[in-house]
Amino acid sequence: MNRLAPAVSRGIGRVTEAALGPHQSAVIRIGFAVTWLLFLLREFPHRQELYGPDGPWSRHLAQQLISDNGAFTVLMWFGGRFWFETVYALAVLASLLLALGWRTRTMSVLFMVGVLSLQNHSVFVGDGGDNVLHLMSLYLVFTRCGQVWSLDARRAARVRAARARGERVPDRAGPVLWSVLGLFLAAVTAAGRVEGERFVPALLWAVWLGLALWWVAGRRARWSRPRVLLDAVADIVHNGALFVIMAEACLIYATAGWYKIQGSRWQDGTAVYYPLHLDYFSPWPALADLLSASGTLVMIVTYGTVLVQVAFPFALFNRRVKNVLLAAMMTEHAVIAVVLGLPFFSLAMIATDAVFLPTSFLLRLGDRASRARARLSRRGGRGPVGGPRSPEDTEPARVGFPA
Amino acid sequence: MAVRRPARPGDRKTDRHRERGGMNAHDEDSNAPHGRHGPRGTDRHRSSGATEVPFTAGAGETGSASARPEGRSRHSPGPGDGSGPVPSPGPARGGVAALSVPYQVGVALALAVVAVAACVHLGMVFLHVAPSNTVTKQHGKAIDDWIYPEFEQNWKLFAPNPLQQNIAVQARAEIAAADGGTRTTGWYDLSAEDGRAIEGNLLPSHTQQNALRRAWDLYGLTHDSDNRPVGLRGVLAEHYLRRIVVLRLDRARAAGAGGVVERVQVRCRVTDVPPPKWSEEKAPGAPEYRLLPWWTVPADEARGGVR
Structure with missing residues (x-):
């Protein structure tokens, strides 16, 4: 019993102090985003037939099913071809940016919206692969999957370096993205177009508010304690989600x-x-x-x-x-x-x-990838500024709160 | 192997949703009878699932001043070579321990809520994928409320038995010809078209591999043996199948010049996969057919309303 207590407290320490498995969460982020991206590109010629308003599973049929099952899809917010094409294009864009890890948390939400919108519209064209992506896109939203191997990590490293030199680095893209998405969500909500189950809309609002809190906490010097709290909560949520993802994988194999x-x-x-x-x-x-x-x-x-x-x-x-x-x-x-x-x-x-996958393997993989990239850019003639980057440089900063 | 059992009213599969994960081509009835079809409530009003929501807060995006220290360098292999998660950078940011008591309570509360939510969720998913059992019979409604619509899943991949029949959906049309007469086309084997499109294809499309196959599955699951639809999904399945057929016949130019498709009829041919050469099982019998009634095609659909 007296050995149990320290073990428990160590465990609690680990899950509150850090977002575990940064490389594992990054590799699944890239994996799912690339899978969905390739799928969308492959089905691009067939997008109307699979998900379009006039396809065999038409908007009219989808509407009847969705009003019965309450599934979330933005495709129902507006009719017509233009909205459909926009959603499809944004789904492609969101999966690309999620794979790259640009504004990872926001992109993970948009990625989920893309996956859910298309799949829930035409649920009868999916297979087991779609099912996996559907679940994982939801779980990914709760993770800090951009800690490494992401543009966010690179940006965080730059911001830190600039701060160390005493410079201020304004962030424009973040607030703009946040405002635009928030306004749009508020508009469609006010217009009463968000119907069905409240879980996903509530999740959207929660992330939106969370991002605002995080931003505010990052700016105000006297908010350092709330920031540590928010950080710990985000780590806890990440660790919980990663655990759920691993358990889900086990359930898949066990069931099969x-x-x-x-x-x-x-x-x-x-x-x-x-x-x-x-x-x-x-x-x-x-x-x-x-x-x-x-x-x-x-x-x-x-x-x-x-x-x-x-x-x-x-x-x-x-x-x-x-x-x-x-x-x-x-x-x-x-x-x-x-x-x-x-x-x-x-x-x-x-x-x-x-x-x-073991971390050591993922690190080797990352090294190899960055070396290959360095070789490529040398061959491309536009040698990286300041000479070839050492592996230490390219070793993604596992820092930051890219999300 | 029997043709898939037609649905009965009250079937779990038809009343409930079971919409996802249809690549499995499994054949539930090819095994011993089992009782997966017990009635469970069909009503589904769900609470907001709000317990999961608040924890996304603090999930910051913009870079923050509270820089996390660098992690272990790659050259110091730590305990992290093992399975899965590894702590990212160590806790040198003042950490939770340095917080005042109210904040620590906040962290503890978050930890408790996340732990409970994760465990409840996994429990629900487990019960959702498990065979019908004592707990699912008693609490089916609560489980379904949690799972549907977004966490539905089906992992019976080629299980309990792989499908052992090739099910080919075929269709023919009644055409109002340009000269005012009416003619009936021959049967178009739409599944064979799919098969030809899939053959030699590294990236089969969902339109080739899933659309017709799963539409037929859905039809079978939502209709009784007299082809009467069961519930809303039955009606939707019928419209869906008809629209797929109209689209395919249109692409095959079944109506000919100036002709219009007025009615379509669908049948399916079920052929047992011949047993492997090395086995001693006897060769399959003749294919079985299931013929559906003629369906009238609405004018706008026939004029290319399905794209």
Whole structure:
């Protein structure tokens, strides 16, 4: 008992003093944002058919379903083609900026709005990949996912350097963005266009108010104590959200695995054969035939899939086993992307898996990326100002409160 | 394998939402019977979920004066190589411990609320994805109120059994020809078109892989065996399927020059996937068909109202 108390207080200290897993939260931010960005670009020629007001799932049909289920979509705020095109374009832009980590908190909210708006409008064209993105876009809003590998982190480092030199760095983009979005949200709310469940609108307002508080606390010198409080609260929320994201990943694997165990085809070792021979999931029939030529091989893959999915949540208790299973699952998802023709589902799952990657691995990855970037910019002839940046420079400032 | 069981009134799947996550191509009925369809309340008025809201406050965006100290350098491998989260920079900013008691109470309160909210949320999600059980039977309404609409999820990926049938949706049209006569087209195999579009495609579109497939799924789940719609979703499913069919027939120029599609009919052909060569199971029987009644196409739809 007297060893428990210090452990608990250490734990409380950790979750209140820092936003944990800065690299993990950054890598999933980039992963989900890029997945959705690529999806939107890929479906750009089909956007009308999938989400447009005159598509098969028309605005009229969507309206009836949404008035029944109360899901959030800004597409219902106004009719017409122009609004739809605007929302689609903004969804593309928000995912790009979220991936880059520019005004990360605001972009995570706009990213969520984009995902929810399109998916909730046409819920019957989605698949498991859309489902993952839908949930993760909500969870990401609660995280400080721009601490590293983001433009925000770079900006925070610059601001700090300037402050150290005694300069003041005015921030214009932030307040402008905040005002514009706030005004727009207030206008549509006043016009009574925000209907349905109140959860998402309340979340929008809460983040908006939170950002205002944060800004004020950052400006007033005598607000240093409220600022520490706000900082701690943001860290706590981040840590809670990261925990939820990890638990959600475990629930995904556990559900997928435990339900499979109950299926006769997963028991007799033939299950993997069948999706490979469904017309909708076999872009490469010859490859599917090759993969399912051996009954023993199919059984090994079938059992292996179940084993890995069921075991994964428990493997988290052992770092080495966890990493082995993680590599196995990422590989399997990469194979699924091609063999079953599910690239965006696979990308979303790989992004989810990435939350469990070890920090050392992510740091190596970051180093390699910054070195590659330095090489590229040298080759491009426009050598970086002040010579090649040392890895220390490019090592993203894990600081700041980019969000 | 049987064709998917038509819906009955009171089915959980039709009354409730179950809208998301439809790539799974699973076949719930191919396993032993089970009781997933117990009635739960259908009414869904939700509270605002306000408990989750306040904690986004303080989630600042602009750079702040209270600079956090630099983190561990990369050259000092710390305990952070392990799974998942690692503390970012250490606590040298005065920290929570330096706050006065009221502020510390604030932090403690935030911690308590977030911890409770996270645990409740995960509990709800767990119960949502779990099989029907004692707790979900007693508290189904509370669980659904929490989960729907935004946290709905379905992870029965190819489970409990993968779908073992190829379901092809086919359609034909009755055309008012330019000369005043009426003719009926042959059957267009719309799923085969999808299949051809998917074959050799590294990036299949949702329009090819999901739209028709899931529209048919939805139709099956929201109609009884006499093709009567069950509830609002049944009616919507019918309109949706009709609009997809009209769009596809229009692209195939089924109406011909000067013709107008007046009515469409849909059928599906269900073919069992042949068992693997190495297995001893016997080859499947002939395909089964399900024929839907003719549907009249509203004039604006036929004139390209679906894009």
